[in-house]
Amino acid sequence: MTAEIIRWVLENLDYWVVLFFMAVESSFIPFPSEVVVPPAAWLSMASDSMNIFLVVVAATVGADVGALINYFLARYLGRPVIYRFAESRLGHLCLLDRSKVEQAEAYFRRHGATSTFFGRLVPAVRQLISIPAGIAKMPVSRFLIFTTLGAATWNTILALIGWGIYRFSSVKTVDEVYLLAKQYNTELSIAILLLVALAIGILFFKARKK
Secondary structure, eight states: OHHHHHHHHHHSOSHHHHHHHHHHHHTTSOOOGGGTHHHHHHHHHHSSSOOHHHHHHHHHHHHHHHHHHHHHHHHHHOHHHHHHHHTSHHHHHTTOOHHHHHHHHHHHHHHGGGHHHHGGGSTTTTTTTHHHHHHTTOOHHHHHHHHHHHHHHHHHHHHHHHHHHHHHOOOOSHHHHHHHHHHHHHHHHHHHHHHHHHHHHHHHHHHHHO
């Protein structure tokens, strides 16, 4: 079923498809972002059907929509309901479990409001960081600012992958772009995770020094 959805996305890429599936990816429903943004960015270079800057905008708006869904669900349902869902069969079908929610909450407690920015760049935390923000009743305006900045950064990186594949490889179809982007995405996620850890370490050191 997932393979059929991926195939449909790759065959029907436009701004609305990018927005919708990035909203899905940013919510608690698992969907790989490398299926959407790098192929759309590549397509914007290979044809006149899309614009790479508007691809990033559509992807970021979609990410905000998905993040707000998680945020408001967590804010109004509360921690007990969220954890019960994470432990349910439906939660497991969404690749959600108690340990992942606990991990996101611990990350939010350690880094506060900025975690909604840095969390968008961290694998396994990206989709869930909105949940502890909602549970903690973080001001929605502040949450949306940090989320937008983080999502825009990540989507720009994904778009650059698509641009780089167009400029520096010989791939001819969006299917090939997706497979190549999936490989690059894993390597980039590791590199970004290290950079985020370094940035947080520097901020922590400066705060302790003060």
